[in-house]
Amino acid sequence: MNLSTPRPQADTGAAPDWDRVRQDFPLLMREVHGKPLVYFDNANTGQKPVQVIGAVDEFYRRYNANVSRAVHALGTEATDAYEGARTKLARFLNVRASELVLCSGTTFALNLVAYSWALPRLKAGDVILVSRMEHHANIVPWQLVAERTGASVRVAEISPDGSLDLDALRRAMTAEVKLLAVAHVSNVLGTVNPVREICREARKRGIITVVDGSQAVPHRKVDVAAIGCDFYAITGHKMCGPTGTGALWARREHLDAMPPFLGGGEMIKEVSFEGTVFNEAPHKFEAGTPNIAGFIGLGVAVDYLESLGLAHVEAREAELLAHFTEELQKIDGLRIFGTAPDKAAVVSFLVEGAHAHDLATLLDLEGVAIRSGQHCAHPLLQYYGVAATCRASLAFYNTHEEIERFIVALNKVRKLLG
Numbered sequence: 001m002n003l004s005t006p007r008p009q010a011d012t013g014a015a016p017d018w019d020r021v022r023q024d025f026p027l028l029m030r031e032v033h034g035k036p037l038v039y040f041d042n043a044n045t046g047q048k049p050v051q052v053i054g055a056v057d058e059f060y061r062r063y064n065a066n067v068s069r070a071v072h073a074l075g076t077e078a079t080d081a082y083e084g085a086r087t088k089l090a091r092f093l094n095v096r097a098s099e100l101v102l103c104s105g106t107t108f109a110l111n112l113v114a115y116s117w118a119l120p121r122l123k124a125g126d127v128i129l130v131s132r133m134e135h136h137a138n139i140v141p142w143q144l145v146a147e148r149t150g151a152s153v154r155v156a157e158i159s160p161d162g163s164l165d166l167d168a169l170r171r172a173m174t175a176e177v178k179l180l181a182v183a184h185v186s187n188v189l190g191t192v193n194p195v196r197e198i199c200r201e202a203r204k205r206g207i208i209t210v211v212d213g214s215q216a217v218p219h220r221k222v223d224v225a226a227i228g229c230d231f232y233a234i235t236g237h238k239m240c241g242p243t244g245t246g247a248l249w250a251r252r253e254h255l256d257a258m259p260p261f262l263g264g265g266e267m268i269k270e271v272s273f274e275g276t277v278f279n280e281a282p283h284k285f286e287a288g289t290p291n292i293a294g295f296i297g298l299g300v301a302v303d304y305l306e307s308l309g310l311a312h313v314e315a316r317e318a319e320l321l322a323h324f325t326e327e328l329q330k331i332d333g334l335r336i337f338g339t340a341p342d343k344a345a346v347v348s349f350l351v352e353g354a355h356a357h358d359l360a361t362l363l364d365l366e367g368v369a370i371r372s373g374q375h376c377a378h379p380l381l382q383y384y385g386v387a388a389t390c391r392a393s394l395a396f397y398n399t400h401e402e403i404e405r406f407i408v409a410l411n412k413v414r415k416l417l418g
Contacts, residue, residue, distance in 0.1 A: 015312045022397045024049035024304075035367030038402045038409075043187050043346050043393035044371055045237050046218055048301075052240060055300040059293045067292055068266055082292050085299030092302045093217070093224045093232070095249045101282040102295055105246035106214045107137040109233035110181075112248055112285060113210055114141035116258040117231075118179060124150030127176040129207070131156040131164055131193075132383055133186040136376040138212045142181060156182075158383065162189035162338035170201055179208045184222070185215035188377045188391065189338025190321075190346030192216075199228045214238055218395070219317055219344055221310040224249055240305060241298035244291045255281035262287040308396065316396045321345040323400055324392070327407045331414075337384055345394040348375070351410075354417045356388040362416060366409035 022028060025047045030037050039047065059081070065074035067082045083097075090097035103109050118128070128142045132155055139153075146153050154177070156169045164182070173180070180202050184195050199209045209229040216222050218239035224232045231254070236245030250258075263276075264287035305313065324347060328334055333352030351359060360372035371391040374381050381389065392406070 013309070015316070016308050018316060018396065018399070021308065022399065024051065025397050026050060026053070028397060032367045032369070033365050036405075038368045038405055040392040040394060040398065040402070040406065041369045041371050042218075042395040042398075043215060043238070043391065045243070046240050046395060047397065048240055048242070048297075049304055051304055052242065052297045052300045056242060056293045056297040059296050064293075066289055078292055081296045081299070082290070085295040085302075088299045088302045089247055092306065093222060093234075093249060094226070095224050095232075096252075098282065099249055099252055099255060101248040101250070101255075101285045102290060103246055103248060103286070104244050104291070105235040105237070106135075106212055106233040107235075109231075109246060109248035110137050110210065110212065111141045112261045113231050113233075113250070114145045116261045116285070117208070117250075117254060118142070118145045119148060120259065122146075122149040122151040122178060125176060126151040126178045127174070128153050129156055129169075129172055129177045129180045130154070131169075131182045132158045133162070133164070133189060133191060133377065133380050134181065134183055135187050135212060135214070136378070138181050138183065138210070139379070142179070151178075155379070156180075158191075158380075161340050162186065162191045162343075163340040164191070164193050164198075166194070166197070169198065173202060173205050173207060175205075177205070177207050179210065181210045181212070183212045183215065185213075185219070185344045185346075186338065186377075186380075187215050187346065188348050188375045188380055188389070189340065190343040190348075190393075191338055191340040192220075192342040192344055194342075195229065196227050203228060215344060215346070218305070219310075220314045230254060236294070236298040236301065239298075239301055241301035242291070242294035245294040245298045248285075250281075252281075255285075258285075260284050260287070264288045313396045317345040317394060320394045320398055320400070320403065321347070324394060324403050324406075327403060331407075331410065337386075337389055346391065347393070348389040348391045350386065350389055351414060351417075354414065356390045358417060359390050359410075359413060362413040363406075363409055366412065368406055368409050 027047050063074045063077040065078045067079040087097045090100050130153055142153055156172050157165050159165050185192050195211050202209045210231040211229045213232050214235045217234050230251050232249045234247050237243040335350050337348040356372040360370050373388050
């Protein structure tokens with residue numbers, strides 16, 4: 001397999017016919033509680049086009065076999081498709097396939113960095129710098145490592161509008177800081193962090209950078225090489241792919257120096273009772289049978305997003321976000337959390353006098369699916385002094401008509417709660 005990866009090409013041509021694109025997503029055609037579904041929970045998981053569903057189905061029907069373990073035709077076909085997905089994903093991110101570890105998602109990827117890179121290296125007195133807006137998956141692993149090494153976790157604070165305080169972040173990058181963990185896009189606020197600038201400042205100070213790209217890669221062109229981080233983690237199910245898929249990109253020097261996270265089959269070259277010789281990266285981090293069908297589906301999801309053009313996807317979602325925000329701002333007593341100038345199509349909000357869970361439950365009865373709770377971001381909600389919020393998150397296959405139906409449903413629910 002050729003592991004060299006060309007740079008992604010710029011998106012060109014006219015924008016897709018979004019009404020036609022929507023027809024690719026069968027789940028969006030269903031009804032909930034007798035009403036047409038309005039699915040505004042895309043930050044949690046994205047829906048799957050028929051192309052992805054068909055690819056997973058075809059694998060199980062036509063060439064279901066384990067990868068890298070057989071010389072028969074089915075095993076070869078499965079291996080080629082699985083490794084082909086790695087190559088597609090690498091091209092999508094503008095990285096080398098040989099530096100891309102396939103795993104179950106961002107949570108696994110960040111834990112891999114925590115236990116294989118940070119745990120053997122950090123010591124008492126070292127500092128891990130983490131932003132206030134992080135998902136728990138980019139907080140808890142660093143706390144666990146800190147407990148075992150004597151290192152400490154330092155918080156990089158945000159501004160009231162949900163922007164990362166970049167001046168405070170630079171001041172926090174002291175000599176004790178060995179690792180900086182930051183989200184590319186906040187799953188609660190929608191804030192798009194200037195990760196390229198942040199990683200450049202960290203690199204000047206010798207700080208290792210870990211970027212959580214879960215909420216970025218489904219919605220905008222991401223060039224990991226240009227960002228200049230040390231580690232970049234993604235989740236497949238948020239980008240039209242199957243659940244249980246994702247990846248960690250890491251600089252080659254880190255992958256070569258990191259010990260395996262898990263032991264078992266495939267991640268070895270030779271095993272004896274006297275010792276084991278491990279496989280080369282990325283395979284030494286991929287013990288056991290992977291989610292083969294899932295990654296084949298993820299490869300097709302990459303094809304699908306590239307066929308739309310990420311520039312078109314980003315523009316479509318910005319258009320929907322502007323409409324949605326304008327409508328929400330007309331509602332008395334509604335508070336939006338996160339108003340940073342650069343923002344993805346994620347809106348967390350509360351309505352005065354109504355609990356987030358009550359709002360979400362009653363909206364569900366109107367066919368509207370949103371998220372309510374703390375969104376795996378307890379420290380962020382503590383900053384705003386609230387116990388929970390509602391979160392509506394849009395994707396390119398959503399429509400302006402759905403926004404109007406959401407607003408009608410929300411006003412109806414407010415009257416019921418009033």
